[in-house]
Amino acid sequence: xxxxxxxxxxxxxxxxxxxxxxxxxxxxxxxxxxxxxxxxxxxxxxxxxxxxxxxxxxxxxxxxxxxxxxxxxxxxxxxxxxxxxxxxxxxxxxxxxxxxxxxxxxxxxxxxxxxxxxxxxxxxxxxxxxxxxxxxxxxxxxxxxxxxxxxxxxxxxxxxxxxxxxxxxxxxxxxxxxxxxxxxxxxxxxxxxxxxxxxxxxxxxxxxxxxxxxxxxxxxxxxxxxxxxxxxxxxxxxxxxxxxxxxxxxxxxxxxxxxxxxxxxxxxxxxxxxxxxxxxxxxxxxxx
Amino acid sequence: xxxxxxxxxxxxxxxxxxxxxxxxxxxxxxxxxxxxxxxxxxxxxxxxxxxxxxxxxxxxxxxxxxxxxxxxxxxxxxxxxxxxxxxxxxxxxxxxxxxxxxxxxxxxxxxxxxxxxxxxxxxxxxxxxxxxxxxxxxxxxxxxxxxxxxxxxxxxxxxxxxxxxxxxxxxxxxxxxxxxxxxxxxxxxxxxxxxxxxxxxxxxxxxxxxxxxxxxxxxxxxxxxxxxxxxxxxxxxxxxxxxxxxxxxxxxxxxxxxxxxxxxxxxxxxxxxxxxxxxxxxxxxxxxxxxxxxxxxxxxxxxxxxxxxxxxxxxxxxxxxxxxxxxxxxx
Numbered sequence: 269x270x271x272x273x274x275x276x277x278x279x280x281x282x283x284x285x286x287x288x289x290x291x292x293x294x295x296x297x298x299x300x301x302x303x304x305x306x307x308x309x310x311x312x313x314x315x316x317x318x319x320x321x322x323x324x325x326x327x328x329x330x331x332x333x334x335x336x337x338x339x340x341x342x343x344x345x346x347x348x349x350x351x352x353x354x355x356x357x358x359x360x361x362x363x364x365x366x367x368x369x370x371x372x373x374x375x376x377x378x379x380x381x382x383x384x385x386x387x388x389x390x391x392x393x394x395x396x397x398x399x400x401x402x403x404x405x406x407x408x409x410x411x412x413x414x415x416x417x418x419x420x421x422x423x424x425x426x427x428x429x430x431x432x433x434x435x436x437x438x439x440x441x442x443x444x445x446x447x448x449x450x451x452x453x454x455x456x457x458x459x460x461x462x463x464x465x466x467x468x469x470x471x472x473x474x475x476x477x478x479x480x481x482x483x484x485x486x487x488x489x490x491x492x493x494x495x496x497x498x499x500x501x502x503x504x505x506x507x508x509x510x511x512x513x514x515x516x517x518x519x520x521x522x523x524x525x526x527x528x529x530x531x532x533x534x535x536x537x538x539x540x541x542x543x544x545x546x547x548x549x550x551x552x553x554x555x556x
Numbered sequence: 557x558x559x560x561x562x563x564x565x566x567x568x569x570x571x572x573x574x575x576x577x578x579x580x581x582x583x584x585x586x587x588x589x590x591x592x593x594x595x596x597x598x599x600x601x602x603x604x605x606x607x608x609x610x611x612x613x614x615x616x617x618x619x620x621x622x623x624x625x626x627x628x629x630x631x632x633x634x635x636x637x638x639x640x641x642x643x644x645x646x647x648x649x650x651x652x653x654x655x656x657x658x659x660x661x662x663x664x665x666x667x668x669x670x671x672x673x674x675x676x677x678x679x680x681x682x683x684x685x686x687x688x689x690x691x692x693x694x695x696x697x698x699x700x701x702x703x704x705x706x707x708x709x710x711x712x713x714x715x716x717x718x719x720x721x722x723x724x725x726x727x728x729x730x731x732x733x734x735x736x737x738x739x740x741x742x743x744x745x746x747x748x749x750x751x752x753x754x755x756x757x758x759x760x761x762x763x764x765x766x767x768x769x770x771x772x773x774x775x776x777x778x779x780x781x782x783x784x785x786x787x788x789x790x791x792x793x794x795x796x797x798x799x800x801x802x803x804x805x806x807x808x809x810x811x812x813x814x815x816x817x818x819x820x821x822x823x824x825x826x827x828x829x830x831x832x833x834x835x836x837x838x839x840x841x842x843x844x845x846x847x848x849x850x851x852x853x854x855x856x857x858x859x860x861x862x863x864x865x866x867x868x869x870x871x872x873x874x875x876x877x878x879x880x881x882x883x884x885x886x887x
Contacts, residue, residue, distance in 0.1 A: 324787075324791065325790075326787055326790060326791075343790075343793075344787070344790040344791045344793065345791065345793055346791060346792055346793065348791070349791060350787065350788075350791050352784045352787070352788070354784060356782070356784035356785055356787070356788050358785060358788075358802075358803065358806065358807075359885060359886070360806040360807070360809075360885030360886075361806075369792070369802060370792055373792045373793065373794060373798075374792070404885070406886075424792075
């Protein structure tokens with residue numbers, strides 16, 4: 269029996285709020301193999317980001333835990349690089365310097381100055397950003413900045429690449445372009461990737477597995493769908509592919525039929541929502 | 557005109573013509589005129605109103621000075637400065653000659669070198685004020701920026717120190733001054749003092765009053781560092797110092813500079829009051845001495861000081877802005 273690369277076991281995450289503890293995740297179990305591309309999908313507020321933050325070590329689970337390569341994850345570290353939704357580049361550093369900050373920190377001892385420079389340029393070339401190394405993040409587009417964010421994460425040579433809605437803030441064309449780039453890079457490097465997304469097409473196109481999460485509170489894994497489409501995948505040909513359509517339908521059915529009411533479970537404790545609802549009902553009556 | 561600049565841009569004459577053409581470009585001219593003309597109009601109108609209104613105000617020292625009196629006294633103060641300089645130079649040369657003579661007669665003789673004992677001129681006083689305010693401001697910055705970083709980084713420290721900041725921030729320099737004076741007198745005892753006590757008193761008062769905006773802005777700037785950037789720092793496992801140096805400080809530089817500019821403005825305002833009471837030989841003392849002097853020219857001379865204070869304050873702020881543009885990444 270082979271040990272899994274990354275394993276989340278019985279994870280519970282409770283946050284202290286003024287009205288007592290709020291259980292965001294409960295009894296979440298997940299095993300991910302080396303080189304797997306896994307998407308987490310679910311409605312807003314279901315705790316996808318919480319899962320990612322626990323793997324990243326930015327949050328510590330209140331129960332259960334996360335084991336990577338046989339070591340328990342307790343603190344953040346560069347072997348679990350994160351690509352944040354809003355690129356999170358230091359605005360005062362150039363594109364090159366942003367990647368340099370990471371490379372300097374991770375490979376200070378193991379690489380010579382020359383090797384580091386080459387490694388930085390190599391990673392920027394990988395995301396096709398080697399033409400703008402002296403620009404500041406404010407001088408490039410959101411899509412370009414996100415590429416640099418990905419280059420910075422890849423430059424840490426992470427065991428797991430964690431992506432929190434990496435393309436969520438981008439327009440559709442840029443997003444498609446970056447998805448293709450990501451697939452290309454993934455083919456070469458074969459990283460283990462966990463990506464959060466809201467986008468069903470993105471999930472099916474990129475993933476080896478889609479983890480669908482139930483609605484919070486106490487969210488957990490709802491369905492675990494393996495995507496067995498041959499690679500390389502092409503978005504245009506796949507659009508007509510019966511397998512692709514089937515997977516897409518399965519995810520949609522989970523999101524919009526089985527987990528249709530994202531606020532259902534919360535409603536009991538969340539009085540503000542009730543008030544807002546009754547307000548809108550009153551408003552409707554007034555209009556009628 | 558634009559065709560001119562396109563026909564022959566490579567030759568010197570062509571470029572010169574292009575510059576000339578640009579200069580007389582109607583839109584450029586209009587915007588430049590607006591930039592220059594409107595402030596000029598404001599100044600002229602103000603001077604006119606002042607000239608008309610000033611003689612209406614009769615004081616025990618004669619009529620309130622108008623712009624002409626002030627201009628005259630500006631010239632007089634400058635002349636006094638030049639005269640004083642000339643006298644000082646003469647004094648020094650005479651002293652050197654005398655010492656040479658004594659040494660020629662007796663090589664073992666002890667010669668004394670005294671500095672010129674004349675009173676400081678208006679220009680010297682401006683110099684003293686600038687040195688004092690910059691010293692006080694520098695001390696305030698050295699205290700406020702690191703302390704602000706500590707407060708901004710740590711919620712608990714913030715909660716502990718915040719009430720103190722809120723209470724001390726609005727205190728007037730005049731309230732601090734007697735305390736500072738007494739403390740300086742009691743603690744700075746030396747036979748051969750490096751600094752005048754009045755200088756130290758003024759400087760510390762400036763520091764006490766001007767450090768708050770920098771402190772508050774720094775702590776806000778540090779506390780407002782984008783949490784995503786903090787997470788990046790955590791993922792990279794940056795050490796505390798690297799985190800402060802590479803993430804926190806650059807990120808809060810714009811806020812820190814906003815605070816520094818406010819602080820420098822306050823420092824300059826406070827300084828004048830402090831110098832008046834501490835008798836530090838700067839602009840504050842000049843104003844106070846002229847007021848005590850009570851001659852027919854005193855009001856004009858004070859008015860010169862008022863304008864000088866305003867203009868120097870303006871220049872200090874511009875200087876700070878220039879530094880900010882050099883240092884801050886968002887400019």
